[in-house]
Amino acid sequence: MEIHAVGFIGLGMMGKPMAHNLLKAGFSLVVHNRSRAAVDELVSAGASDGRSPKGVAQRADVIITCLPDSPDVRSVMEGPDGILAGISAGKIIMDMSTISPAVTRELAEKAARLGADMLDAPVSGGDVGARAGTLAIMVGGRREALERAMPVLNALGKTIAHMGDSGAGQITKACNQLVTYVTLEAVSEALVLAAKAGLEPAQVREVLLGGFGHSRVLELHGGLIIDSNMRPGWDLRQAIKDTRIVVETGWEYGSPMPAASVVCEVLRTTGYASGEVI
Amino acid sequence: MEIHAVGFIGLGMMGKPMAHNLLKAGFSLVVHNRSRAAVDELVSAGASDGRSPKGVAQRADVIITCLPDSPDVRSVMEGPDGILAGISAGKIIMDMSTISPAVTRELAEKAARLGADMLDAPVSGGDVGARAGTLAIMVGGRREALERAMPVLNALGKTIAHMGDSGAGQITKACNQLVTYVTLEAVSEALVLAAKAGLEPAQVREVLLGGFGHSRVLELHGGLIIDSNMRPGWDLRQAIKDTRIVVETGWEYGSPMPAASVVCEVLRTTGYASGEVI
Numbered sequence: 195m196e197i198h199a200v201g202f203i204g205l206g207m208m209g210k211p212m213a214h215n216l217l218k219a220g221f222s223l224v225v226h227n228r229s230r231a232a233v234d235e236l237v238s239a240g241a242s243d244g245r246s247p248k249g250v251a252q253r254a255d256v257i258i259t260c261l262p263d264s265p266d267v268r269s270v271m272e273g274p275d276g277i278l279a280g281i282s283a284g285k286i287i288m289d290m291s292t293i294s295p296a297v298t299r300e301l302a303e304k305a306a307r308l309g310a311d312m313l314d315a316p317v318s319g320g321d322v323g324a325r326a327g328t329l330a331i332m333v334g335g336r337r338e339a340l341e342r343a344m345p346v347l348n349a350l351g352k353t354i355a356h357m358g359d360s361g362a363g364q365i366t367k368a369c370n371q372l373v374t375y376v377t378l379e380a381v382s383e384a385l386v387l388a389a390k391a392g393l394e395p396a397q398v399r400e401v402l403l404g405g406f407g408h409s410r411v412l413e414l415h416g417g418l419i420i421d422s423n424m425r426p427g428w429d430l431r432q433a434i435k436d437t438r439i440v441v442e443t444g445w446e447y448g449s450p451m452p453a454a455s456v457v458c459e460v461l462r463t464t465g466y467a468s469g470e471v472i
Numbered sequence: 473m474e475i476h477a478v479g480f481i482g483l484g485m486m487g488k489p490m491a492h493n494l495l496k497a498g499f500s501l502v503v504h505n506r507s508r509a510a511v512d513e514l515v516s517a518g519a520s521d522g523r524s525p526k527g528v529a530q531r532a533d534v535i536i537t538c539l540p541d542s543p544d545v546r547s548v549m550e551g552p553d554g555i556l557a558g559i560s561a562g563k564i565i566m567d568m569s570t571i572s573p574a575v576t577r578e579l580a581e582k583a584a585r586l587g588a589d590m591l592d593a594p595v596s597g598g599d600v601g602a603r604a605g606t607l608a609i610m611v612g613g614r615r616e617a618l619e620r621a622m623p624v625l626n627a628l629g630k631t632i633a634h635m636g637d638s639g640a641g642q643i644t645k646a647c648n649q650l651v652t653y654v655t656l657e658a659v660s661e662a663l664v665l666a667a668k669a670g671l672e673p674a675q676v677r678e679v680l681l682g683g684f685g686h687s688r689v690l691e692l693h694g695g696l697i698i699d700s701n702m703r704p705g706w707d708l709r710q711a712i713k714d715t716r717i718v719v720e721t722g723w724e725y726g727s728p729m730p731a732a733s734v735v736c737e738v739l740r741t742t743g744y745a746s747g748e749v750i
Contacts, residue, residue, distance in 0.1 A: 295669070318683045318684065319683065330679065330682055330683055332679060353679075353682055355675070355678075355679050357671055357672075357675065357676070357679070358670065358671055358672075359670075361669075362669075362670075362671055365665070365666065365669045365671055366666070366671065366676055366679055368665065369662035369663075369665060369666050369676050369680060369685075370662075370679070370680050370683060370684070370685050372658060372661055372662045372665070373655075373658045373659060373662050373680055373685035373687075373690065374683075374684040374685050376654060376655070376657070376658035376661075376731060377651075377654070377655050377658055377685070377687060379654070379730070379731040380650060380651045380654035380655055380658075380731055380732070381651060383650055383654075383722070383727070383728070383729055383730070383731060383732055384647035384648075384650045384651050385647075386727050386728075387643070387646065387647060387650070387718075387721065387722060387725060387727040387729075388643065388644070388647050390725040390726060390727045391573070391639075391640075391643045391721070391725050391727075392636065392637075392640075393635055393636055393640055393643055393644065394635075394636075397633070397635065398635070398644055398647050400633075401608065401610060401631075401633050401635070401644055401648070402647060402648050402651055404608055404631055405596045405597070405608055405648060405652075405688075406596065406648070406652040406688050406689060406692075407647075407648050407651035407652050407655070407688075408687060408688040409651075409655060409686060409687035409688070409689070409690075410683075410684050410685075410686040410687070411684060411687070412651065412687075414684075440665075443665065443669070444661070444665060447665060447668040447669050448668060449661070449664050449665040449668045449669075450661070450664075451661055451665075452657070452661070452734050452735070452737075452738050453654060453657040453658055453661060453731055453734055453735060453738075454658070454661055456730050456731055456734045457730070457731060459730075460730050460731075
């Protein structure tokens, strides 16, 4: 089945530039978003307003969701105005949010009962990659559905990896977030110790980059820490959610998470202590 | 003062190849080691037997120690047969062990009262770097002493960085071990999760190497984990000691160590559980 129209639900920091890239690639685009402004912007650029997740699902062949957390994806999928209420056999739901692998599999089963595919396709590369169309996309689900969706994915990302059945994309993203956040915690602990002990953190970073301590996080985020660049590149709330998914997935598969769980707790404590995340 | 003879105390996995490199570089070498075999090997290669740490200190201009832990360095420094009993003004003690920065500073003060310098000069690069003479060396202590010792250091390592006053080399090494061990724990947790969830860990590693999860540890040690290469490259006892130093140094400087302390506890638990480290 050829793809005529693409649906996009969730026009946030990631979703909005991705939706623009689909328009630029020539897809007919139907959008929906909780707040109005982003819908108006996309409609001005040539998209049409799906009015509800159900409306988007009725009009599009591939329906993309890009939302903050598992409950958000569940709420646009289910209920009388949800995607599942508007979907039909042969259509593909592609969830590009970072959510729980368990919730992904549950929703994919519901889609399958209606004859539709649901791919989990979380991304990495941040808002920079979203704008440039250079995201890395980790996909779980049936290979046939992925192959059909490839023209859409190619408009959004550079590296598209099929990791396995439903949930495998989210598991891979969880592994990515685990390694990234724990490495960031390690780099932070080391640079703070260096500074408190009277050393020059920039010089310590240089030495560590020359050995086994080398990482992209030490290179990039270590540099930002040293420059006291406090401009947030992402959200504490997202970091807490991501590490929570890691720890919960560890419980699901009987895989211990000593470092990931302590980093989750550090982030959570930071959130509560600063009053930013309640 | 020109350097005629170099002393070497501690001819272990690291020390022995380093001592051989000093002979190859043309230094007159005086050695001491707790067990006899390594002394015999170096004597056959042209070194002379100092018979005790005191004997080495009496005969050498630069006295290198390369030992497992803080108490070992303390015991070759102090007592009637110790380095400090044989040292005299103008000589340089260079401790290349990885030990507590606090113990380093205390011993350096004792050496200073006798008119001698003590540099802390821990290394990174493992036994491979020790054999090849390509170690990275992180130095704390007086710059004048380091400059005098440079010909010796150049025979042992490739990158020599002066990090600050006494203890600064050990602080830098602690930062290096912190980042390396915590990253290794993160990589381990991620690859075990991937395997338990039915994914191909090698494929997950590839995807992570393409993003913020990239690190030398994921590249090298991640590859060893996937290949089930269980040949130890170092010692659990050393890993426990290194992370203990990190956590204790964090307490000394008021620098919190949530991830480093949990990794220290993971290593310690592994040691007790396996009966390898009591």
